[in-house]
Amino acid sequence: xxxxxxxxxxxxxxxxxxxxxxxxxxxxxxxxxxxxxxxxxxxxxxxxxxxxxxxxxxxxxxxxxxxxxxxxxxxxxxxxxxxxxxxxxxxxxxxxxxxxxxxxxxxxxxxxxxxxxxxxxxxxxxxxxxxxxxxxxxxxxxxxxxxxxxxxx
Numbered sequence: 001x002x003x004x005x006x007x008x009x010x011x012x013x014x015x016x017x018x019x020x021x022x023x024x025x026x027x028x029x030x031x032x033x034x035x036x037x038x039x040x041x042x043x044x045x046x047x048x049x050x051x052x053x054x055x056x057x058x059x060x061x062x063x064x065x066x067x068x069x070x071x072x073x074x075x076x077x078x079x080x081x082x083x084x085x086x087x088x089x090x091x092x093x094x095x096x097x098x099x100x101x102x103x104x105x106x107x108x109x110x111x112x113x114x115x116x117x118x119x120x121x122x123x124x125x126x127x128x129x130x131x132x133x134x135x136x137x138x139x140x141x142x143x144x145x146x147x148x149x150x151x152x153x
Contacts, residue, residue, distance in 0.1 A: 032145070033120035036110075036152045040078050043117045043151060044110050047082060050150035051108075054143055056084040059105055065112070079111035089140065096133050100124075106144060108151075119148055 036043040051058055065078035085105040093100045108121045121144045124137035 030123045030125065031120060032123065032148070033118050034148055034152055035115070036117040036119055038117060038152070040110060040112050040117050043119060044080065044082075047108060047110060047119065047147070047151045050147045051082070051084050053150065054147050056086045056106065056143075056147075058082060058084045077112035079109065081107055081109050083107050093136060093140075096136055097130065100133070100136075106140065108144070108148065119151055121148060 038046065048058065060083040062081040062083070063078075064080065065076055066080075068076040069078075083105040084107075090104060093104065103124050106121070108119060110117065110119050123141045123144060126134050126137040126141065128134050128137070
C-alpha cells in the first residue's frame with residue numbers, strides 16, 4: 001500500500017497534479033511594467049531617445065491603439081509595441097543559440113490606462129542551463145531595464 005492509497009487520494013488526482021506542475025513555466029515573472037510620470041506622447045518620445053542612447057535601432061512600431069481607433073472606436077486608449085534591435089547583440093545571440101531568435105527583436109510597450117501611462121517589456125529567460133546563454137539574457141535584460149528607467153526619469 002502506498003502513501004497515496006493510505007491517504008485515499010485517487011491516482012487520477014495525483015496524475016493531474018503532476019501534469020499541472022510539469023506544465024507550469026519555470027520563470028513566470030518575465031514581464032515587467034512601470035508607471036510613467038509622463039503622458040503617452042512624451043513617454044513614447046522619451047523611449048525612442050533611450051533606445052537610441054543604448055545603441056539599439058527601432059525596426060518597427062505596431063500602433064495597436066491607433067489601429068483600433070481607425071476601425072471606429074475613437075476613444076480606445078493608445079497603445080504601441082516598439083520593436084528594436086542591436087545587430088551586434090543579434091549576432092552574439094545567434095552564435096550562442098539560434099533558437100533565441102524567437103526572443104528578438106526586443107520590445108517595449110507603451111499604453112494609456114485609467115491610472116496613467118504604463119511602459120512594459122518581456123525579459124529574456126535567465127533560468128537556463130547554458131551559462132553563456134544565461135549571461136547573455138542577463139545582459140539584454142539589464143539593457144531593457146535601463147532603457148525603461150531612462151524613459152521615465
